[in-house]
Amino acid sequence: MMTRKRYALSALSMMGFLFAAGTANAAVDWASVPGKDIVLFYPGQSSFEWSMTAGDMSGATAFRNEGKDCGTCHIGEEKDMGPQIVSGKARTFKTGEKPSIEPTPIAGKPGDVPATVKFANDGTNLMVHIEFKEGTQPDAKQDAAFATKVTVMFSAAKVPEFGRMGCWSACHDDAASMASGAGATRTKYLPKTHAKLTRQGGGDALKPAGELATLKADGYVLEYWQARLNQGAPAQAAQGTVFDKREEVKPSAVTAEATFANGTWSVTLSRKLAGGAVNFAPDGKYNVGIAIHAGHTAQRFHYVSFERSLAINSGSADFVAVKK
Numbered sequence: 001m002m003t004r005k006r007y008a009l010s011a012l013s014m015m016g017f018l019f020a021a022g023t024a025n026a027a028v029d030w031a032s033v034p035g036k037d038i039v040l041f042y043p044g045q046s047s048f049e050w051s052m053t054a055g056d057m058s059g060a061t062a063f064r065n066e067g068k069d070c071g072t073c074h075i076g077e078e079k080d081m082g083p084q085i086v087s088g089k090a091r092t093f094k095t096g097e098k099p100s101i102e103p104t105p106i107a108g109k110p111g112d113v114p115a116t117v118k119f120a121n122d123g124t125n126l127m128v129h130i131e132f133k134e135g136t137q138p139d140a141k142q143d144a145a146f147a148t149k150v151t152v153m154f155s156a157a158k159v160p161e162f163g164r165m166g167c168w169s170a171c172h173d174d175a176a177s178m179a180s181g182a183g184a185t186r187t188k189y190l191p192k193t194h195a196k197l198t199r200q201g202g203g204d205a206l207k208p209a210g211e212l213a214t215l216k217a218d219g220y221v222l223e224y225w226q227a228r229l230n231q232g233a234p235a236q237a238a239q240g241t242v243f244d245k246r247e248e249v250k251p252s253a254v255t256a257e258a259t260f261a262n263g264t265w266s267v268t269l270s271r272k273l274a275g276g277a278v279n280f281a282p283d284g285k286y287n288v289g290i291a292i293h294a295g296h297t298a299q300r301f302h303y304v305s306f307e308r309s310l311a312i313n314s315g316s317a318d319f320v321a322v323k324k
């Protein structure tokens with residue numbers, strides 16, 4: 001139905017339709033796809049290592065010993081967590097006070113961003129549609145090129161850390177702008193790629209090449225899709241992987257479309273189901289984490305979701321990419 005309407009448009013926009021890399025997106029009537037509301041929150045310097053240390057985050061022991069995942073304890077609390085972390089002040093809990101985990105707060109920055117997330121597939125492409133209000137964002141002047149960036153990170157079920165702790169599996173204490181970063185330009189990495197992890201992170205010593213090759217061949221990798229946004233300009237898409245470091249894939253096989261109206265961004269990211277670092281198949285189990293940089297921010301100064309699961313076509317998961 002949507003397609004028919006499109007063809008009735010002028011020759012010019014029809015050319016746009018034929019040649020736009022995001023053709024599949026245009027065919028999905030997102031109003032007909034069920035959405036899930038989630039809340040992204042501002043995480044400050046809460047790294048993998050921080051969250052694994054009971055003295056810093058008291059849930060660490062239950063995570064390690066009782067198999068409790070981050071989201072089990074925290075989904076539903078994001079609106080309390082984000083605002084107190086973003087303030088840069090000491091944080092208050094029923095059990096007492098904990099020190100700040102944001103040494104360089106951005107004045108006036110909101111602590112959380114609610115979003116509605118929908119997944120669909122058309123048998124060829126996987127599509128994710130995210131609607132969110134970023135609120136009134138101060139300009140952090142960290143990324144002059146883009147006001148807002150929306151990133152969806154995926155793994156197959158072969159990255160257990162990502163399944164249990166989402167983005168924290170890749171966010172280490174010695175990455176750029178993190179507590180043990182010490183001016184380093186280190187990007188995200190998965191824990192098993194590094195020879196040794198300490199409270200300060202994995203440093204630069206990797207596992208031997210043979211072990212890295214085996215991990216990669218086993219699907220131990222994350223893939224991310226990103227939409228880079230400015231109001232009134234076409235979205236720019238990026239694709240990349242996280243293994244021993246974060247690397248952009250060029251050219252991007254991911255396409256992005258976005259609109260902004262009444263304070264709400266509507267962003268659609270898509271690529272073919274097959275062929276990326278993560279290969280999407282109907283019987284596969286996937287994990288997902290979502291991040292939003294708003295207010296010209298970069299690095300850790302973003303909003304993040306806790307870990308979520310994804311199924312293609314049907315299945316029991318937080319998100320189901322319904323067939324359209």
Ligand code: HEC
Nearest residue numbers: 046051056057058059062063068069070073081091165168
């Ligand atoms: C067993 C429950 C439990 C689990 C599992 C758990 N946490 Fe926590 N988390 C807590 C509690 C309780 C606090 C409050 C502060 C404290 O006691 O350390 C907390 C605090 C936090 C905070 C700071 C919140 C604020 O308002 O400042 C962050 C961020 C956090 N946890 C992230 C994580 C991550 C990431 C994981 C998974 C690796 C995780 N948590 C797993 C119980 C848990």
